[in-house]
Amino acid sequence: xxxxxxxxxxxxxxxxxxxxxxxxxxxxxxxxxxxxxxxxxxxxxxxxxxxxxxxxxxxxxxxxxxxxxxxxxxxxxxxxxxxxxxxxxxxxxxxxxxxxxxxxxxxxxxxxxxxxxxxxxxxxxxxxxxxxxxxxxxxxxxxxxxxxxxxxxxxxxxxxxxxxxxxxxxxxxxxxxxxxxxxxxxxxxxxxxxxxxxxxxxxxxxxxxxxxxxxxxxxxxxxxxxxxxxxxxxxxxxxxxxxxxxxxxxxxxxxx
Numbered sequence: 329x330x331x332x333x334x335x336x337x338x339x340x341x342x343x344x345x346x347x348x349x350x351x352x353x354x355x356x357x358x359x360x361x362x363x364x365x366x367x368x369x370x371x372x373x374x375x376x377x378x379x380x381x382x383x384x385x386x387x388x389x390x391x392x393x394x395x396x397x398x399x400x401x402x403x404x405x406x407x408x409x410x411x412x413x414x415x416x417x418x419x420x421x422x423x424x425x426x427x428x429x430x431x432x433x434x435x436x437x438x439x440x441x442x443x444x445x446x447x448x449x450x451x452x453x454x455x456x457x458x459x460x461x462x463x464x465x466x467x468x469x470x471x472x473x474x475x476x477x478x479x480x481x482x483x484x485x486x487x488x489x490x491x492x493x494x495x496x497x498x499x500x501x502x503x504x505x506x507x508x509x510x511x512x513x514x515x516x517x518x519x520x521x522x523x524x525x526x527x528x529x530x531x532x533x534x535x536x537x538x539x540x541x542x543x544x545x546x547x548x549x550x551x552x553x554x555x556x557x558x559x560x561x562x563x564x565x566x567x568x569x570x571x572x573x574x575x576x577x578x579x580x581x582x583x584x
Contacts, residue, residue: 333357333358333359333379333384333484334357334358334379335358335377335378336358336362336365336375336377337374337375337376337377337408338365338366338368338369338374338375339374339412340369340372340373340374343372344372344373344414345372345373345415345572345576346373346374346414346415346416346417346440346572346576347373347374347375347376347409347410347412347415347416347417348365348368348373348374348376348409348416348419348568348572349375349376349402349405349409349416349417349419350364350365350375350376350377350418350419350420351377351378351380351402351418351419351420351421351425351427352377352380352383352420352421352424353420353421353423353424353425353554354422354423354472354493354494354497355387355472355485355486355489355493356383356421356422356483356485357383357384357484357485358377358379358384359483359484360421360483360554360556360557361377361424361556363556363557363561363565364419364556364561364564364565364568365377367565367566367568367569368565368568368569368572371569373569373572374409374414376405376408376409377405378401378402378404378405378408379401380393380397380401381393381397381398381401382397382398383486384484385486386487387486387487387488387489387490388490390486390490390493391490391491391492391493392492393493393496394493394496394499395427395496395497395499395500398423398427398500399427399430399431399500402427402431403431403435406418406431406438415440415575415576415579416439416440417439417442417443417571417572418442418443419442419443419444419445419568420442420443420444420445420447421446421554421555421556422445422446422448422525422526422553422554423448423500424445425444425445425446425448426447426448426449426497426500426501426504427500428442428443428447429442429444429447429504429508429511429534430500430503430504430507432510432513432515433504433508433510433511436510436511436512436513440513440514440572440575440576440579441513441514441515441516441542441571441572441575442511442514442515442516443515443516443518443564443567443568443571444515444516444517444518444531444534445517445518445555445556445564446519446520446523446525446526446528446530446531446553446555447517447526447531447534448501448530449501449504449505449508449530449534450501450505450530450533451498451501472485472489472525474554475523475525475552475553476551476552476553476554476558477522477550477551477552477558478559481557481558483554483557505533505537508534508537508538509537509539510539511537511539512538512539512540512541513540514540514543514571515534515535515540515542515543515544516543516544516545516546516571517534517543517544517545517546518545518546518548518555518560518563518564518567519531519545519546519548520547520548520551520552520553520558520560521547521548521549522552523552524552524553525552525553526553531545544571546563546567548563548564
C-alpha cells in the first residue's frame with residue numbers, strides 16, 4: 329500500500345480557522361480525497377482523513393469488516409479533528425457521504441456543516457437486495473471503482489468488491505435514510521450529471537429528507553462518480569472553501 333493510500337492529517341498551525349474531516353468511499357482509500365485535502369490545506373484549513381477498516385487492502389480483508397467499524401473510524405477521525413480546537417466540518421465521497429450523513433444525524437451539534445460528493449443513501453441496483461444471500465455463493469464481484477470521465481486518471485480501489493461488505497453497506501443506508509430528518513446543519517451537495525456507480529437521484533432523496541434550512545446543490549457536468557479526481561474537481565474544492573468560509577462568517581456574526 330503506497331503512502332498516498334494511507335490516512336493523512338494536515339495541520340496548518342494556529343491561524344487555521346477550521347478543520348475538515350474527510351471520508352472516502354466504498355472499496356476506495358484516502359488517495360481519492362488527497363487533492364481535495366491539499367486544496368483545503370492550502371486555503372488555511374486543517375484536514376483529517378482516516379483510512380476505513382478493510383480498505384486499501386485485498387478484498388478478503390474488506391469482506392471481514394462492517395459499516396459499524398467504518399463509522400467508528402469516522403468517529404475516531406472526529407475526535408482527532410476536535411483536538412485542533414477549531415470548528416469542525418465533515419465531507420465525504422459516495423459511501424463517505426453516507427457515513428458523513430450518519431455522523432450529522434448522530435453528532436450534528438459538533439459540526440459546522442457537511443459537504444457531500446455523489447453521496448449514496450439507497451441501493452439503486454435492482455439485484456442489490458440479494459447481497460446478503462449471494463455472499464455465500466459469490467463472495468466477490470468485479471471492482472466498482474475508477475468511474476472517471478478523465479481517461480488518464482485511475483482511482484485506487486480494492487481488486488474485487490466483496491459482497492459481504494456490500495451487504496453491510498446496504499444496512500448503513502437502511503438506518504441512515506430514515507433518520508435524514510435529524511440533519512439540520514448546513515449542507516453542500518455536489519452531484520455528477522452522469523454517474524455509473526451511484527444514481528444521481530440519491531442526492532435528490534437526501535435534499536428532500538434533511539431538515540436543514542441551508543442546503544445548496546451543484547451539478548458537475550463533466551465528471552463521473554469519482555468527481556474529486558475528475559474534470560470538475562476544482563468546482564468541488566473551491567466550493568468547499570466558499571461553503572466553510574460562509575458558515576464561519578455566519579457563526580462569527582451570531583456571536584458579535
